[in-house]
Structures are given as C-alpha cells and as structure tokens.
Amino acid sequence: DIQMTQSPSSLSASVGDRVTITCRASQGISNYLAWFQQKPGKAPKSLVFAASTLQSGVPSRFSGSGSGTDFALTISSLQPEDFATYYCQQYNSYPLTFGGGTKVEIK
Amino acid sequence: QVQLVQSGAEVEKPGASVRVSCKASGYTFTTYALHWVRQAPGQRLEWMGWINAANGNTKYSQTFQDRVTITSDTSASTAYMDLSSLRSDDTAVYYCAREGAWIDIWGQGTMVTVSS
Numbered sequence: 001d002i003q004m005t006q007s008p009s010s011l012s013a014s015v016g017d018r019v020t021i022t023c024r025a026s027q028g029i030s031n032y033l034a035w036f037q038q039k040p041g042k043a044p045k046s047l048v049f050a051a052s053t054l055q056s057g058v059p060s061r062f063s064g065s066g067s068g069t070d071f072a073l074t075i076s077s078l079q080p081e082d083f084a085t086y087y088c089q090q091y092n093s094y095p096l097t098f099g100g101g102t103k104v105e106i107k
Numbered sequence: 108q109v110q111l112v113q114s115g116a117e118v119e120k121p122g123a124s125v126r127v128s129c130k131a132s133g134y135t136f137t138t139y140a141l142h143w144v145r146q147a148p149g150q151r152l153e154w155m156g157w158i159n160a161a162n163g164n165t166k167y168s169q170t171f172q173d174r175v176t177i178t179s180d181t182s183a184s185t186a187y188m189d190l191s192s193l194r195s196d197d198t199a200v201y202y203c204a205r206e207g208a209w210i211d212i213w214g215q216g217t218m219v220t221v222s223s
Contacts, residue, residue, distance in 0.1 A: 034209050036152075043202055043216050044152065049209035087152060091209055095168045096142070096154040 006099035012107040021102045023071045023088035032092035109133035111214035124191040129203030136184040137161040143188045147199040
C-alpha cells in the first residue's frame with residue numbers, strides 16, 4: 001500500500017497569512033493526487049485533483065503543486081472560512097490512501 | 108444539482124450487520140463509480156471499496172475484504188454498502204463518494220455506532 005504522510009499535522013495561522021501543507025507519498029504516484037477540505041461534522045469537499053487542477057468553484061487562493069512523491073497545497077491568503085482540516089489522497093493505485101490530515105486553526 | 112444522499116444513522120450490536128445506502132441524483136448514475144470511505148472518531152479517512160455503477164464490478168480493500176459487500180441498483184440510482192460481523196472499532200462515519208477519474212462529490216455521511 002502507498003503511505004501518504006502530511007505535514008504539519010496542525011498549524012495556527014492568521015487571516016491573510018500564506019499557508020503551505022505538504023504531502024509525501026511512499027512511492028511515486030505521478031500526479032494522481034487530490035486534496036480535500038473537511039470542516040467539523042461535515043463531509044470532505046474536493047479542492048484539487050491531478051495534483052494542481054482546481055475543482056470547479058474552488059477559490060483561486062488555493063493552489064496545488066508537485067508530482068512523483070512530493071506535493072503541496074498552498075492557500076495564498078487565508079480566509080476565515082478556510083479554517084478546517086485538509087487531507088491529501090492518492091489515486092494512483094488501490095487501495096486508495098489518505099494522508100493523516102492537517103488541521104488549520106486560528107492564531 | 109449533483110448530490111449523493113445517504114441513509115440515516117444506525118446503532119448496531121457487535122456481531123450484527125449494517126446496510127448503508129447512497130442515492131445519486133443530478134447525473135447519469137452509470138457513468139461514474141462510487142466509493143465507500145469511512146472515518147472513525149479522530150482518525151484519517153479510510154477507503155473500503157468501490158463499485159463500477161455501469162457493470163457492477165467491485166474492488167475491496169483487503170482490510171475489509173471478508174466483511175464488506177458493495178452493490179448497486181441502477182433503476183434506483185442507489186449504491187449499498189453492507190458490513191458484517193460488526194465490532195466496536197467499526198464505529199465511524201461512512202461516506203459514499205463519486206468518481207469519474209477522481210473523487211469529486213461526497214455524500215453527507217452516515218454515522219454507524221456499534222455498541223452492546
């Protein structure tokens with residue numbers, strides 16, 4: 001199975017900050033990488049697929065990058081509605097696997 | 108609009124089975140696959156398996172291979188996830204999720220509590 005490791009596991013930031021979350025795959029996954037946002041008590045929401053393509057309707061302050069084993073999700077200017085937990089997920093091979101999540105909290 | 112609506116919360120005893128349904132609307136059911144993913148309290152998302160809604164083919168995680176069955180009813184645009192031999196550590200929120208080439212839409216989740 002491909003292991004997905006996210007860092008950090010949590011971070012505190014202020015509105016307007018630039019935030020970057022990283023995700024590392026235990027083996028190469030090309031660009032078969034998605035990012036999801038999850039708020040407490042809610043289902044995940046798709047943000048990015050194919051490592052860097054924004055899902056329709058996702059604000060342009062979100063961006064994804066990387067290929068192979070190292071990936072990143074960047075929020076260029078953190079907004080109040082962005083405080084949530086973010087997960088990466090590989091879909092290069094089965095079983096699909098998710099990172100452990102990064103909780104973005106208000107400083 | 109495109110949505111996946113899941114059945115309501117369930118409380119089951121250890122050893123029992125549970126069925127969770129996922130009704131699709133707003134798109135042609137057979138043109139997408141449906142995955143099942145669960146999330147135990149405070150834990151990461153865990154993939155359980157998927158079904159090709161066009162032909163009924165399935166693939167399961169080895170973790171659940173012996174206990175999970177995923178089926179679909181194309182006439183009802185609904186997928187089902189059956190989990191048997193429930194244990195306390197199966198207590199989790201269970202999600203269905205749509206996939207074309209990547210997961211894009213999630214159901215609202217179904218809480219399954221396993222308790223004696």
